[in-house]
Amino acid sequence: MNRPLVLLLVTGLAFGANFPLGKLAVAAGVNPALWAAVICLGAGLAVGVAARLFERAAPVAGLYRYAAISCIVSNVIPLALTFAAIPHIGSGLAAILVATSPVTTAILSMVFRVRPPSPLGLLGIAVGLMGAVTIIVARNAGFGAAESRWLLLAALIPVFLGAGNVYRTVGWPRGAGPMRLGATINLAAVPPLLLLAWAVGGLDLAPLAAIPGIVAGQLVASTIMYLTFFRLQAVGGPTYLSQIGYVAAAVGVGVGVSFLGERYPPMVWLGIAVVALGIGLSTLAQARAPRRA
Secondary structure: OOOHHHHHHHHHHHHHHHHHHHHHHHHOOOOHHHHHHHHHHHHHHHHHHHHHHHOOOOOOOOHHHHHHHHHHHHHHHHHHHHHHHHHHHOHHHHHHHHHOHHHHHHHHHHHHOOOOOOHHHHHHHHHHHHHHHHHHHHOOOOOOOOOHHHHHHHOHHHHHHHHHHHHHHHOOOOOOOHHHHHHHHHHHHHHHHHHHHHHHOOOOOHHHHOOHHHHHHHHHHHHHHHHHHHHHHHHHHHHHHHOHHHHHHHHHHHHHHHHOOOOOOHHHHHHHHHHHHHHHHHHHHHHHOOOOO
């Protein structure tokens, strides 16, 4: 599958399912970092099986170094920063900072000349960001009174997300298939996430055992996401990939309304329309770019 828009939508839809499922899991008493470790473990094993079935298993130089750097920069550090900052700045402001990751990805792509976006692509990113911020603000996400040092710390979240997006492109090991990379990076993230979970709340598995349906749903969503995530990275580049966050913001609203009984003001739906416009502009820019295998 080489169509960037299809890959973006599939990956973003699966990524968007993480938020309502995670909300249900945390409400059931699951440590968020432990939840993330379970996601990475389940998705890593499932995608690893798919990689063994559908990709060549030839030795790949630098694979484990790539996986270690990717999981720390893209998964563990942003998660740790989020856990540390939310009590001080509020979840709403943290969500907006995460939503700026396409912007930081675009900036880093241009600085390091790693498949930088075209002017039309930049316009699409800006429009999508406006839509994502509109959704978050209109959902009445509360802003806490922030101490300046915590706000500065939280501002590093999109920087690390953007750096991870760029590094996964520039450091892609020669000969490695996207499913093999997805499996290896997810499994590499499990030990540090378990350590983080132990540090911030313990490794109590009882809440997980009490919600088997939610766990199963999360593992299915995460497996689908990582089956397409690295293919999207390969064909779309880091900046286009980063827009899965925009899709996820819209999906989170849809799932909340359809299954969780949530209700949102009209501005949320306007934000979703703006996100769709931004993705459309970025997809048009992607279609005009040179094709990649």
